[in-house]
Amino acid sequence: MDKIIQGIIQAVQLIVDADPVVTEIVVLSLLVSGTALLISTLVGIPLGALMGLSRFAGRRLVIALLYTGMGFPPVVVGLFVYLMLSRSGPLAGLNLPFVPALFTPGAMVIAQTIISFPLVAGFTMAAVMGVDPQLRLQIRSLGATPLQTTLAILSESRVGVIVSIIAGFGSIISEVGAVMLVGGNIEGRTRVLTTAIVLETRKGAFDVAIALGIILLAITFLTNLAVLRLQGRALEE
Amino acid sequence: MPDAGSNAIYSLRQVTKAYNGRQVLQVDQLDIGRGEILALVGPSGAGKSTLLRLLNFLEPPTKGTIRFGDAIFDTQGDMPLAARRRVTTVFQRPVLLNRSVWANVTYGLALRGKRDDSEMAQQVLQNVGLAAQRGQRARTLSGGEAQRVALARAMVLRPAVLLLDEPTANLDPYNVGLIEENVVRMNRESGTTTVLVTHNVFQARRLADRVALLLEGRIVEIGDNESFFNTPRDPRTSAFVRGEMVY
Ligand SMILES: Nc1ncnc2c1ncn2[C@@H]1O[C@H](COP(=O)(O)OP(=O)(O)O)[C@@H](O)[C@H]1O
Numbered sequence: 001m002d003k004i005i006q007g008i009i010q011a012v013q014l015i016v017d018a019d020p021v022v023t024e025i026v027v028l029s030l031l032v033s034g035t036a037l038l039i040s041t042l043v044g045i046p047l048g049a050l051m052g053l054s055r056f057a058g059r060r061l062v063i064a065l066l067y068t069g070m071g072f073p074p075v076v077v078g079l080f081v082y083l084m085l086s087r088s089g090p091l092a093g094l095n096l097p098f099v100p101a102l103f104t105p106g107a108m109v110i111a112q113t114i115i116s117f118p119l120v121a122g123f124t125m126a127a128v129m130g131v132d133p134q135l136r137l138q139i140r141s142l143g144a145t146p147l148q149t150t151l152a153i154l155s156e157s158r159v160g161v162i163v164s165i166i167a168g169f170g171s172i173i174s175e176v177g178a179v180m181l182v183g184g185n186i187e188g189r190t191r192v193l194t195t196a197i198v199l200e201t202r203k204g205a206f207d208v209a210i211a212l213g214i215i216l217l218a219i220t221f222l223t224n225l226a227v228l229r230l231q232g233r234a235l236e237e
Numbered sequence: 238m239p240d241a242g243s244n245a246i247y248s249l250r251q252v253t254k255a256y257n258g259r260q261v262l263q264v265d266q267l268d269i270g271r272g273e274i275l276a277l278v279g280p281s282g283a284g285k286s287t288l289l290r291l292l293n294f295l296e297p298p299t300k301g302t303i304r305f306g307d308a309i310f311d312t313q314g315d316m317p318l319a320a321r322r323r324v325t326t327v328f329q330r331p332v333l334l335n336r337s338v339w340a341n342v343t344y345g346l347a348l349r350g351k352r353d354d355s356e357m358a359q360q361v362l363q364n365v366g367l368a369a370q371r372g373q374r375a376r377t378l379s380g381g382e383a384q385r386v387a388l389a390r391a392m393v394l395r396p397a398v399l400l401l402d403e404p405t406a407n408l409d410p411y412n413v414g415l416i417e418e419n420v421v422r423m424n425r426e427s428g429t430t431t432v433l434v435t436h437n438v439f440q441a442r443r444l445a446d447r448v449a450l451l452l453e454g455r456i457v458e459i460g461d462n463e464s465f466f467n468t469p470r471d472p473r474t475s476a477f478v479r480g481e482m483v484y
Pocket residue numbers: 256257261279280281282283284285286287288
């Protein structure tokens with residue numbers, strides 16, 4: 001018990017002092033998850049809008065894949081990315097641009113993008129499908145081009161779209177299996193909040209582990225708070 | 238104006254519309270004159286709304302052609318954007334954007350990159366009696382106010398053709414009066430061609446230059462206001478005019 005209380009006190013000290021090691025881990029976490037989320041959003045929102053608003057051959061299959069992706073175990077995504085990027089993997093010999101090496105932040109971004117993008121696309125699709133179909137007709141009747149119609153529908157379902165982004169973020173900032181596998185938890189290079197907590201706890205360095213835990217909790221709590229507020233606003237409207 | 242003839246803005250020829258193989262509309266010939274108010278009456282399910290969707294180029298016909306000015310709308314469903322933007326519809330149920338009244342009224346202008354036409358928008362809002370509500374959220378309006386916003390949002394575009402799909406169904410006399418007044422003023426002042434779908438025989442009588450009766454997807458009778466109501470040729474028109482038709 002003493003050890004835990006001691007840990008908490010030191011953890012608060014580390015946070016207050018903006019300890020450089022802790023800061024570096026937090027920054028890398030936000031950078032990796034933020035980049036992954038940015039890519040997921042840029043791909044997921046247009047894809048979700050397309051799924052929700054148009055009918056084409058193969059749409060059901062894509063939706064089934066999306067739903068599967070939404071519930072996919074992150075560690076399996078990590079394994080998949082690991083195999084793809086490993087020296088004996090299919091991408092290794094090709095020397096392609098933009099394909100990062102294993103155990104780099106780039107590899108972690110790829111894994112987290114694959115984890116979060118089905119959530120962004122899936123929730124966006126659901127939000128867009130919830131918009132009154134009569135509204136689409138009305139928007140077109142007012143002279144909107146197909147692109148303008150899509151933008152108007154996304155704007156009408158903006159609360160749901162923002163929730164989709166935050167859900168995507170929540171799924172990766174607190175994820176540990178995939179980043180551990182493809183990042184390798186290398187100090188000063190690929191160590192993020194979750195993997196650092198695992199390591200520090202194992203080492204018995206509870207002060208650092210608790211400090212990182214508090215920060216991670218604060219980040220996820222704030223994002224959940226934002227989701228709740230937005231959903232509340234959606235219910236009021 | 239019994240025959241729109243060469244002054245027609247629309248010419249429909251052998252137009253049919255079917256959904257899942259079931260034909261719901263068959264208009265062999267219909268010319269709509271530039272600047273006229275044409276009322277479409279008929280029982281529920283007659284195909285009135287379907288005809289309006291075709292006239293607004295929202296759906297292609299299953300067969301036939303709709304000539305609109307120089308453009309032809311056929312089964313391909315292609316219509317140049319510029320032509321499409323000369324026509325707009327006010328639907329029976331007003332569907333507004335979840336934004337302010339002002340944002341709704343200026344939405345069509347924004348689509349056309351004409352955000353700066355705010356004087357016109359203010360004027361139109363005044364005409365429908367909603368100048369004071371311009372900052373209000375559209376979702377908080379009453380049914381009548383919402384329909385007036387929908388009308389204002391259409392009128393501000395100064396369309397060549399205004400399509401109205403039972404715009405005053407379920408509204409109180411005050412709102413009906415305001416809407417009718419604006420539709421007539423716009424027609425008189427700007428020469429806006431107006432196609433008004435209505436259930437209400439009296440409304441058709443009050444507003445229309447010509448009236449057409451649609452039954453089971455076909456135009457049973459079309460004529461100028463006077464003859465349609467006073468000397469109908471088809472017994473079904475007489476029955477409808479006398480309010481005997483069940484719908
Ligand atoms: N999108 C659609 N799919 C299938 N059937 C439709 C569709 N739209 C209209 N219909 C059918 O077409 C017929 C005419 O409908 P409508 O044009 O709405 O009639 P009205 O407006 O005169 O009441 C009805 O039988 C209706 O069920």
